[in-house]
Amino acid sequence: MQELLTFVLILSISSTCLCRGLVEDTSGGFNVLDYGAVGDGQTDDSQAFLKAWTALCQTKGTPQLIVPSGKKFLLMPVMFQGPCQSNSVQVQILGTMLAPNSMDGWTNCSINCWLGFSGVSNLIVSGSGTIDGRGSTWWNQVYNDQALKFNYCNNLQLSGLTHLNSPRNHISLTACNGASLSSLHISAPASSPNTDGIDISSSTNINIHDSNIATGDDCIAINGNSAHINITGINCGPGHGISVGSLGANGAYATVEEVYVNNCSFNGTLNGARIKTWQGGSGYARNIFFEQITLVDVKNPIIIDQFYCNGKYDCKDETSSVQVSNVTYIGIEGTCVGLDAITFNCDEIMCTNITMKHINITSSDPEKSVVASCENAEGNSECTIPEVPCLTVNECDNRK
Ligand SMILES: *[C@@H]1O[C@H](CO)[C@@H](O)[C@H](O)[C@H]1NC(C)=O
Ligand SMILES: *[C@@H]1O[C@H](CO)[C@@H](O)[C@H](O)[C@H]1NC(C)=O
Ligand SMILES: *[C@@H]1O[C@H](CO)[C@@H](O)[C@H](O)[C@H]1NC(C)=O
Ligand SMILES: *[C@@H]1O[C@H](CO)[C@@H](O)[C@H](O)[C@H]1NC(C)=O
Ligand SMILES: *[C@@H]1O[C@H](CO)[C@@H](O)[C@H](O)[C@H]1NC(C)=O
Ligand SMILES: *[C@@H]1O[C@H](CO)[C@@H](O)[C@H](O)[C@H]1NC(C)=O
Ligand SMILES: *[C@@H]1O[C@H](CO)[C@@H](O)[C@H](O)[C@H]1NC(C)=O
Numbered sequence: 444m445q446e447l448l449t450f451v452l453i454l455s456i457s458s459t460c461l462c463r464g465l466v467e468d469t470s471g472g473f474n475v476l477d478y479g480a481v482g483d484g485q486t487d488d489s490q491a492f493l494k495a496w497t498a499l500c501q502t503k504g505t506p507q508l509i510v511p512s513g514k515k516f517l518l519m520p521v522m523f524q525g526p527c528q529s530n531s532v533q534v535q536i537l538g539t540m541l542a543p544n545s546m547d548g549w550t551n552c553s554i555n556c557w558l559g560f561s562g563v564s565n566l567i568v569s570g571s572g573t574i575d576g577r578g579s580t581w582w583n584q585v586y587n588d589q590a591l592k593f594n595y596c597n598n599l600q601l602s603g604l605t606h607l608n609s610p611r612n613h614i615s616l617t618a619c620n621g622a623s624l625s626s627l628h629i630s631a632p633a634s635s636p637n638t639d640g641i642d643i644s645s646s647t648n649i650n651i652h653d654s655n656i657a658t659g660d661d662c663i664a665i666n667g668n669s670a671h672i673n674i675t676g677i678n679c680g681p682g683h684g685i686s687v688g689s690l691g692a693n694g695a696y697a698t699v700e701e702v703y704v705n706n707c708s709f710n711g712t713l714n715g716a717r718i719k720t721w722q723g724g725s726g727y728a729r730n731i732f733f734e735q736i737t738l739v740d741v742k743n744p745i746i747i748d749q750f751y752c753n754g755k756y757d758c759k760d761e762t763s764s765v766q767v768s769n770v771t772y773i774g775i776e777g778t779c780v781g782l783d784a785i786t787f788n789c790d791e792i793m794c795t796n797i798t799m800k801h802i803n804i805t806s807s808d809p810e811k812s813v814v815a816s817c818e819n820a821e822g823n824s825e826c827t828i829p830e831v832p833c834l835t836v837n838e839c840d841n842r843k
Contacts, residue, residue: 473498473509478491488517511537518541532563546584558592575607578638579608592615604628611637652677664689675703679708691726694724709739711739714741722764722790746787769796784804797834823835
């Protein structure tokens, strides 16, 4: 919340000083090389990028920031601030953007991220380039920064790029209404901590599709105050799966609804379809759909955990909890490397109206079998293997 307020402040300050020096419509590209960027991977090109951005942001028409191919641009943490004069701003990334190689380079990071866009509507970021967070020096630290962050960017389009080795989340969306993220390649080692692929908070009408995500944490995480999130055609793995939450940390009120995860695969992930909430929170996660999912060697393919604790704190069993209801799983097939194919670990407030159809999860080891466990959950299942004890089992009609 404090972070949100800071951004509102930055927004209001910057919008007052944009009116001077309005540049005529050039409709052209703003190539960072023309603003002094060197692109040798050694020189700090941050100021050149900011100069190019400032010029572009004061231009009407459809200005385009161009990051040319065949070069590596070393950037310190920078914030690309809107609103801009143009209704639509494009950023074409063909080359590589490199984060500082040492922790010293991040000392001035006031925005909790390396590359930030704030208050820019109708922003289109695309290209075949690479965003390299060089995060490995950070992975054993307590506090890490996120690589690419969008705040208050309505109708964002992000496509085509390769995102590597972020210190923390690779891509974060906060307070964005309307976004399409597609054809992304996100990659960090399975062992790198907290390197979520895409992290969504306080955002609505988000469409993420046709991307490969391999990281050390959630491939996609949907955090509080988010709704209408469609996720299709994602290959996730390694990673911790596609997660709703964690919700309700530190007693927070959190809501997530209308989430559709469709036609995705999980290969070698810790979790598949996951909902996680902390004890002591409030709010709800409802109308969540996981459909047409393929599993290869997943440890916890389907899991709802209302006692999420992240292994860090001594979490107590509290009286309140984020309410989980209307969760539907249809067409989920494949293999599990552990024993627990399906785990519904809910507290006394109950997870209600869970619907399962056409689920077939078997052990990766043909000698072994898997189980479903169920605590404080209710709903219906049909054609579901393994059978879930606390759900009402309906007749399996395989023709449907
Ligand atoms: C941090 O920012 C301040 C103010 O912009 C600047 O004077 C200083 O040189 C920066 N330090 C580093 C290490 O970049
Ligand atoms: C999500 O998918 C549904 C069904 O295909 C569609 O009606 C809805 O507009 C989509 N929402 C977004 C944000 O893409
Ligand atoms: C499912 O996603 C894959 C990408 O992983 C895509 O190639 C395929 O066309 C999608 N299938 C459907 C039915 O949408
Ligand atoms: C799963 O990942 C492994 C290891 O990367 C790979 O060898 C295998 O082909 C993948 N399986 C599928 C079905 O994608
Ligand atoms: C249970 O959830 C499904 C899917 O959202 C919905 O269609 C159905 O109406 C719900 N049933 C109740 C009793 O809420
Ligand atoms: C569950 O879904 C049904 C049908 O969409 C809806 O009527 C009901 O209000 C939902 N329940 C909750 C708790 O959202
Ligand atoms: C479930 O999957 C296993 C492994 O692929 C397969 O042998 C079995 O026939 C499937 N069961 C059903 C009912 O589809």
